[in-house]
Amino acid sequence: MQPDVEALIMFPWYVWWVLIIGLTLFTFVGTWLVTRRWPE
Amino acid sequence: MNPQQFMAVPQPTTSGIVWTSIGMAILLGVSIFLGLLGKRQWKTFDEYLVGKRDIGPAVTGFAFAASAISGWAFCGSTGIVYTIGFSGMWFAGIWSLVGQIPCAWLAAVKTREFSMKLGAATLSETLGRRFESKGLQTVVALSMLMFLFLYSIGQLKAGAGVWYAVTGLPPFWCLILSVFIVYLYIVFGGYIGNQWAMAFQGAFLGLVGLVLGVAAIVWAGGFHNITASLYAQNPALIKLMRPDLPTTGATELFSSLVGIIATPVIFFTMLIGFPHNVSRFLGMGKLKKRDFWVLVICIFAVTGIPVMLDCSSNGLVARMMYGPQLLKIEPWKGDLAAPMLAYGAGGKFLLSFYVMGLFAAALSTLAGMVFIMSANVTKDVIKLWRPQTSDKSMLYFGHFLLAVFIFAPFYWTLVNPPPLLSVFMGLAAMGMGAIFFLITTISYYWKRATKWGAILTVLYGTILTPIGGHLVFVKKTLGMGTFEWIMLGGCCFLYFVGSLVTKPPSEKTISLLFPAKK
Numbered sequence: 001m002q003p004d005v006e007a008l009i010m011f012p013w014y015v016w017w018v019l020i021i022g023l024t025l026f027t028f029v030g031t032w033l034v035t036r037r038w039p040e
Numbered sequence: 041m042n043p044q045q046f047m048a049v050p051q052p053t054t055s056g057i058v059w060t061s062i063g064m065a066i067l068l069g070v071s072i073f074l075g076l077l078g079k080r081q082w083k084t085f086d087e088y089l090v091g092k093r094d095i096g097p098a099v100t101g102f103a104f105a106a107s108a109i110s111g112w113a114f115c116g117s118t119g120i121v122y123t124i125g126f127s128g129m130w131f132a133g134i135w136s137l138v139g140q141i142p143c144a145w146l147a148a149v150k151t152r153e154f155s156m157k158l159g160a161a162t163l164s165e166t167l168g169r170r171f172e173s174k175g176l177q178t179v180v181a182l183s184m185l186m187f188l189f190l191y192s193i194g195q196l197k198a199g200a201g202v203w204y205a206v207t208g209l210p211p212f213w214c215l216i217l218s219v220f221i222v223y224l225y226i227v228f229g230g231y232i233g234n235q236w237a238m239a240f241q242g243a244f245l246g247l248v249g250l251v252l253g254v255a256a257i258v259w260a261g262g263f264h265n266i267t268a269s270l271y272a273q274n275p276a277l278i279k280l281m282r283p284d285l286p287t288t289g290a291t292e293l294f295s296s297l298v299g300i301i302a303t304p305v306i307f308f309t310m311l312i313g314f315p316h317n318v319s320r321f322l323g324m325g326k327l328k329k330r331d332f333w334v335l336v337i338c339i340f341a342v343t344g345i346p347v348m349l350d351c352s353s354n355g356l357v358a359r360m361m362y363g364p365q366l367l368k369i370e371p372w373k374g375d376l377a378a379p380m381l382a383y384g385a386g387g388k389f390l391l392s393f394y395v396m397g398l399f400a401a402a403l404s405t406l407a408g409m410v411f412i413m414s415a416n417v418t419k420d421v422i423k424l425w426r427p428q429t430s431d432k433s434m435l436y437f438g439h440f441l442l443a444v445f446i447f448a449p450f451y452w453t454l455v456n457p458p459p460l461l462s463v464f465m466g467l468a469a470m471g472m473g474a475i476f477f478l479i480t481t482i483s484y485y486w487k488r489a490t491k492w493g494a495i496l497t498v499l500y501g502t503i504l505t506p507i508g509g510h511l512v513f514v515k516k517t518l519g520m521g522t523f524e525w526i527m528l529g530g531c532c533f534l535y536f537v538g539s540l541v542t543k544p545p546s547e548k549t550i551s552l553l554f555p556a557k558k
Contacts, residue, residue: 009267012126023137031336034145038329
């Protein structure tokens with residue numbers, strides 16, 4: 001397989017991984033921001 | 041390139057039927073056991089509707105996730121990706137967290153706090169008292185009832201189709217037994233029993249989603265193999281946008297930027313706005329910081345990785361496994377992608393596990409909706425305008441309504457709904473999301489919101505939904521993404537402008553709900 005085809009094949013997964021990591025960070029960083037001033 | 045060899049589509053076998061039936065029996069048995077445990081937890085009509093407001097964060101979190109993830113999300117979304125490839129993931133639920141987590145941030149604590157301060161047992165009652173308007177409470181309840189009724193009609197379709205496809209047996213008895221068990225535990229267990237059953241179903245479907253998602257990627261031999269196989273079938277399957285598909289109708293969500301950018305907005309408003317989601321917080325106990333983290337982690341455990349895998353890579357692996365063969369099997373087509381993937385990746389055991397997860401998703405969402413629909417009539421209309429009606433009469437009438445509301449989706453799963461109803465159903469979720477996101481969650485934070493702003497929003501959204509359904513699905517002259525912008529834009533305009541030019545609620549209510557910060 002040609003190198004440019006290799007890059008093409010993996011490109012959507014890079015976007016997908018960014019989404020998975022981004023949404024995970026969104027969940028936990030967001031929750032930390034929401035609750036940071038709450039009493040324990 | 042050599043033609044690819046695909047796995048043969050499996051046919052129902054006796055052992056498969058036995059495994060799937062045992063799985064369903066376990067799912068329904070545990071659900072009814074948990075649901076009936078709630079029987080001793082309530083004594084009054086209000087406790088039946090909302091419990092004692094002491095349900096813990098883990099049960100609330102799992103029940104909330106179960107409510108948000110429908111049968112369509114657990115089956116149809118895989119089918120979309122199977123059918124059109126990677127670009128399908130935008131609408132197939134990859135954005136679920138974008139709705140569910142902000143719903144926890146914005147609505148969990150406030151829903152409990154507002155309903156307790158206002159002495160309200162339902163969401164419509166909370167809004168009626170927040171806006172000091174019995175008329176608004178009635179309008180909201182009737183609109184909610186209509187939207188939930190429309191949305192509930194399709195809830196059992198995925199379960200019925202998959203049951204038939206994997207067992208070869210008509211879905212009648214499986215469906216009637218399932219809805220009868222849901223009916224029993226709602227009637228006897230009330231809000232608490234329903235919440236416990238939903239929590240179990242939510243945790244279970246999260247586990248199924250995770251196992252199936254990981255098994256599929258392992259079967260495929262990694263990410264590279266998946267897209268390489270799809271590229272060999274059709275290079276368009278690995279594109280993130282499909283401009284070759286029509287930019288009107290439902291395919292706008294995959295074929296244009298207007299549609300793709302609308303998808304996170306659709307999920308954001310739907311999952312925050314759905315009354316059956318937000319109502320999961322009505323009976324929640326008071327949350328400390330640690331409890332709130334438990335709530336969020338439980339939601340993430342179900343909606344995070346499991347649903348993201350379910351809604352994207354599973355459909356791709358199914359396409360790799362079977363090629364386009366499933367699209368030729370009428371009438372199920374892409375809806376067979378998830379169950380056939382389960383069979384291909386894990387045999388009849390995983391298939392049985394998947395069917396259990398699918399029914400858990402479908403029944404929990406249906407149960408959450410029909411419970412509210414019944415209360416919309418009893419508590420928000422009859423009891424509101426005729427307060428002398430006894431609680432006992434309301435309970436019995438509520439039980440009758442539950443039977444009606446559960447029977448309707450059962451009936452229309454076996455018999456196609458009338459065309460007019462189908463037009464309403466198509467965009468019911470988007471209409472409901474836009475309306476209730478504003479009049480519920482935004483009203484928790486914007487004290488200037490008024491009943492007229494809310495009423496205008498409800499009327500606009502309710503009228504626009506069937507018009508949009510006609511233009512998107514019948515005429516196909518409007519894209520689904522464009523419809524979302526028109527719906528949400530119009531609702532926002534009417535809610536904010538309508539509120540700013542009309543009189544706000546009394547100072548007494550505002551100071552009760554929005555106390556000055558110390």
